[in-house]
Amino acid sequence: EDQVTQSPEALRLQEGESSSLNCSYTVSGLRGLFWYRQDPGKGPEFLFTLYSAGEEKEKERLKATLTKKESFLHITAPKPEDSATYLCAVQSNYQLIWGAGTKLIIKP
Amino acid sequence: KAGVTQTPRYLIKTRGQQVTLSCSPISGHRSVSWYQQTPGQGLQFLFEYFSETQRNKGNFPGRFSGRQFSNSRSEMNVSTLELGDSALYLCASSLNSEQYFGPGTRLTVT
Numbered sequence: 141e142d143q144v145t146q147s148p149e150a151l152r153l154q155e156g157e158s159s160s161l162n163c164s165y166t167v168s169g170l171r172g173l174f175w176y177r178q179d180p181g182k183g184p185e186f187l188f189t190l191y192s193a194g195e196e197k198e199k200e201r202l203k204a205t206l207t208k209k210e211s212f213l214h215i216t217a218p219k220p221e222d223s224a225t226y227l228c229a230v231q232s233n234y235q236l237i238w239g240a241g242t243k244l245i246i247k248p
Numbered sequence: 249k250a251g252v253t254q255t256p257r258y259l260i261k262t263r264g265q266q267v268t269l270s271c272s273p274i275s276g277h278r279s280v281s282w283y284q285q286t287p288g289q290g291l292q293f294l295f296e297y298f299s300e301t302q303r304n305k306g307n308f309p310g311r312f313s314g315r316q317f318s319n320s321r322s323e324m325n326v327s328t329l330e331l332g333d334s335a336l337y338l339c340a341s342s343l344n345s346e347q348y349f350g351p352g353t354r355l356t357v358t
Contacts, residue, residue, distance in 0.1 A: 172345050183252070183338050183349030184291075227291070231345060235304065236281075238291045 142167045144230050146239035153246050156217050161242045163228030164210040172231040173211050175204050177224045178241070184227055187213075218246045250275065252341050252350035260356045266327040269353045273320050273341030279303070280322040281347060282314060283338040291338070297322055329357045 147162045165173070172191050176184035188197040190206040197204045201222065203214040213226055223246045228239040253272045261267050273280050281304075282294040293306035297316035314324040320341075326333055334357045340347035 174346060176349075181336070181352075181354070183340075183352050186346050186348055189346055229347075236293070236347075238293075240290045 142230075142232050142235065142237050144228060144237045144239040146226075146228050146242050148242060149240070150243040151245070153215075153218055153244070155219055155246055155248050158214070158216045158218070160215070161213040161226055161244070162210060163213070163230075163239055165228075165230045165237075166209075167230050167232035167237065169233035170230065171233065173206055174229045174231070175211070175213055176227040176229065178227055179224050187226075215244070218244075220246045220248050222246050252339060252348055254337075254339050254350035254353050256353060257351065258354045258356075260358060261329050262358055263329055263331060265329050266325065267329060267355060268323055268325045269337055269339075269355075271322045271324075271339030271341075271350060273322070273339075274343075274348055277341035277343045277348075278320055279342045280316055280320065281340045281342070282322070282324050283340065284308075285336045285338055285352070286334075294324065326355075331357050333357050 144165045174189050175187040178184040188204040193208045195206050201216050205212045225241045225243045227241045230237050255270045279298045281296040284292045295314050296304040300316045311327045316322045336352045336354055338349050338352045340349045
């Protein structure tokens with residue numbers, strides 16, 4: 141069965157403390173992996189698309205990487221404005237499957 | 249380029265009533281997907297429309313329906329509202345694989 145699991149569910153960091161969020165997946169035929177950021181009460185905001193193992197994408201303090209079984213969203217020297225829920229979604233041959241998200245809190 | 253717009257932004261309805269939500273996709277995007285988001289369930293896929301045809305459907309009861317017009321604008325309808333239908337309803341449009349979301353409609357059923 142196709143499945144996407146994000147960990148941890150929540151992560152609290154001090155400003156400047158780098159860390160990584162994980163998105164592990166089991167799907168039949170990966171056609172793309174997507175990362176989104178969602179602020180409370182708003183729609184998800186598209187961040188990255190990754191298509192094949194070894195691919196990396198960067199945007200400001202965020203860097204997304206992809207292997208055959210999982211993706212990492214690395215956040216370097218985060219700031220309080222990086223606080224949000226980060227969602228991962230995987231496009232298989234048949235459907236788009238969403239993870240439950242990781243709630244990231246950055247304390248000043 | 250204008251983003252995805254959803255109307256209304258907030259809605260309060262009573263159990264048993266019906267509601268219609270509207271979504272205008274990004275210009276040129278022909279695919280529109282609808283999601284329900286609640287704190288306990290996360291993003292739940294409702295359905296996807298492409299060129300006025302429903303292309304995919306999630307596991308929701310028949311009370312939830314939708315349609316797409318020739319200009320790609322989409323509506324979803326929920327009939328016989330239940331308390332559990334209270335949620336943020338999100339619309340996303342796409343051209344290729346990436347989905348771009350609107351701000352959502354916050355529906356409260358009392």
